[in-house]
Amino acid sequence: MRYDDVTAVVDAFRTALKLDGEPAGSNYRMSIASHFFALIDYGRRSGTADTLSAAFVRDPANHRTPEEETNEDEIGKAIFEPVIRQLDAHLHLLGHGRARGQRTLAPDDLQLMYRTLYILLRDSGRRPLEICSLPRDCLEARNDQICLVWNNHKARRQRRRLPITTPTAQAIRTWKERREQLQSSLPPTGADYLFPALTHLATRPYLPTNYLGETLRDWADSIPHLHSEGTDTHGNPLPFDRSLIYAYAFRHSYAQRHADAGTPLDVLRELMDHKSVSTTQRYYTVSLKRKRDAVTKLAAHVVDHHGRPSPSSPTPRLPAPPASRHGLPTPKASASTSKPHNNVGNPPSPPPARTRSTTATLPTELELARQEIRALREDRDRMxxxxxxxxxxQLDALDTGHLTERVNELTRTNQRLEDSLQQATDDNHQLHARVRTLETDLAAARTSLRRMIREENTSR
Known part of the structure; x- marks a missing residue:
C-alpha cells in the first residue's frame, strides 16, 4: 500500500454516509479518520503492522478532513421564549440518559458541565464551537462589569469580549471550581480550556461540538411535554417541534430577544460580532406586537385630504361635508344662513393651506414617489x-496598430510561461516518481533490517 492508497482512504472518510444514506457530519468524519490513523500508529509501535509499507502514512497538509462552518443563510429560527422557559424547568434532565462523556465523568459532573454549556448558549448567543472552545480564564471584570472572553473562529478575531450577567458568570465559576478538581482525570492537552476534551483520542483539545449537539437532542427528546405558543381548535396547546431545538438555534434566540427588547441594530451587530448589519438582520424577525405598535404610533400622525384623522387613526373620523365646485365645504342650512349673505361684513374665510407632509394621502405620496423614480431612471439611462x-x-481615436502589437507581445509572453509551466510539471512528476521509488526502497530496507535484528536476537 502506497501514498495514493492513503489518499483514497481519506477521500472515503470525507464522503462517508450515515445509515440512512444522508451525508455524515464533519465531526463524525473527522472522528473516524482520527481513530483509523491512531490504530495504524499503534500497530506500527507495537510491531503488529511491520509488513505495512512506510509510504502508507498520513500527510497533515493534504489528508485533512476540514470542519464545515454553518451556513448562516440556512440556519434555523429562534426558539420561542416560552419554549426556553419550559427547557429551563427541565434542566435537571440535561446530562442524563445517553449524554456523551459518561465513560470519563461522573453523572453529577457531567450534568453540571452540560448545564453550564446550555446556560452559555442561552445567555451569550455564541456559536457552539465558540462555547466549547472557551479558554479557561474566560471571565474578565472591567469597571464592575463582567465580560466573557471568547474567540471568533469564523472571522478569526481572538479575545473578543461580551458583557454577561452575574448569574451567567456564577454558573461559569461553579463549573470552573468543579473542573479544577477533575483536572487529574482529564487529558492534559485540554488544560487551557474551560470544557476540555474527555478522551485522549480526541482530535481537538476541547469538547467536540457533536458531544453538545447530541446531548441536547437526547435531552429535548426526553422532556415529557413541550408546548408551542398556539392552540388547536379545542383550545389545547400545540406540541412544539423538537427538531428545532439544537445548539445553533440559541444564537437566533439571543438576537430575537434583544430585537424584541428594542436593542438598536448597530448595538446588536456588535453583540453578535458581525461585520455587516445585513447579516444581523437575518437572525431575527419583526414580531407582530412590534408591527402593531408601529402602526398605532403612525396612525396618530396620518390625516386625509381634509386634514382629519384617517381611518387607521384611533380617533374616530367625522363625516366630511359636501364640497362645492371650488373644493370648499358647503355651509349647512340654518336660520342664520337663510338671510342674504353680506360679502363685505362677513368675508369668506380662506381655505386652509395644504402641505404635502400633512394633507396628502398615502396614494398621492406613492404616486409622487413613482414619478420621481421614473425621472431618476430616465436621467440614469441618458447619462x-x-x-x-x-x-x-475615445476607443475609435486610439491607435489600433499599437494595441495589436501589445496583444501579440502578451500572447508570446503567455506562451513562454505555459512552456515553463509544462516543463516544471514534468520535472515535478519525475521527482514524485523518484520519491515513491525511494520510499519503497526505504520500506524494504527497514523490513530487512528488522528481520536481521530479530534473527540476530534469536541466534543469541
Missing part, C-alpha cells in the same frame, strides 16, 4: 448612453 458614446469615441 449611461452619453458615457457609452464618449467611450466609443
Amino acid at each position: 449611461r448612453q452619453a458615457i457609452q458614446h464618449q467611450l466609443g469615441q
Whole structure:
C-alpha cells in the first residue's frame, strides 16, 4: 500500500454516509479518520503492522478532513421564549440518559458541565464551537462589569469580549471550581480550556461540538411535554417541534430577544460580532406586537385630504361635508344662513393651506414617489448612453496598430510561461516518481533490517 492508497482512504472518510444514506457530519468524519490513523500508529509501535509499507502514512497538509462552518443563510429560527422557559424547568434532565462523556465523568459532573454549556448558549448567543472552545480564564471584570472572553473562529478575531450577567458568570465559576478538581482525570492537552476534551483520542483539545449537539437532542427528546405558543381548535396547546431545538438555534434566540427588547441594530451587530448589519438582520424577525405598535404610533400622525384623522387613526373620523365646485365645504342650512349673505361684513374665510407632509394621502405620496423614480431612471439611462458614446469615441481615436502589437507581445509572453509551466510539471512528476521509488526502497530496507535484528536476537 502506497501514498495514493492513503489518499483514497481519506477521500472515503470525507464522503462517508450515515445509515440512512444522508451525508455524515464533519465531526463524525473527522472522528473516524482520527481513530483509523491512531490504530495504524499503534500497530506500527507495537510491531503488529511491520509488513505495512512506510509510504502508507498520513500527510497533515493534504489528508485533512476540514470542519464545515454553518451556513448562516440556512440556519434555523429562534426558539420561542416560552419554549426556553419550559427547557429551563427541565434542566435537571440535561446530562442524563445517553449524554456523551459518561465513560470519563461522573453523572453529577457531567450534568453540571452540560448545564453550564446550555446556560452559555442561552445567555451569550455564541456559536457552539465558540462555547466549547472557551479558554479557561474566560471571565474578565472591567469597571464592575463582567465580560466573557471568547474567540471568533469564523472571522478569526481572538479575545473578543461580551458583557454577561452575574448569574451567567456564577454558573461559569461553579463549573470552573468543579473542573479544577477533575483536572487529574482529564487529558492534559485540554488544560487551557474551560470544557476540555474527555478522551485522549480526541482530535481537538476541547469538547467536540457533536458531544453538545447530541446531548441536547437526547435531552429535548426526553422532556415529557413541550408546548408551542398556539392552540388547536379545542383550545389545547400545540406540541412544539423538537427538531428545532439544537445548539445553533440559541444564537437566533439571543438576537430575537434583544430585537424584541428594542436593542438598536448597530448595538446588536456588535453583540453578535458581525461585520455587516445585513447579516444581523437575518437572525431575527419583526414580531407582530412590534408591527402593531408601529402602526398605532403612525396612525396618530396620518390625516386625509381634509386634514382629519384617517381611518387607521384611533380617533374616530367625522363625516366630511359636501364640497362645492371650488373644493370648499358647503355651509349647512340654518336660520342664520337663510338671510342674504353680506360679502363685505362677513368675508369668506380662506381655505386652509395644504402641505404635502400633512394633507396628502398615502396614494398621492406613492404616486409622487413613482414619478420621481421614473425621472431618476430616465436621467440614469441618458447619462449611461452619453458615457457609452464618449467611450466609443475615445476607443475609435486610439491607435489600433499599437494595441495589436501589445496583444501579440502578451500572447508570446503567455506562451513562454505555459512552456515553463509544462516543463516544471514534468520535472515535478519525475521527482514524485523518484520519491515513491525511494520510499519503497526505504520500506524494504527497514523490513530487512528488522528481520536481521530479530534473527540476530534469536541466534543469541
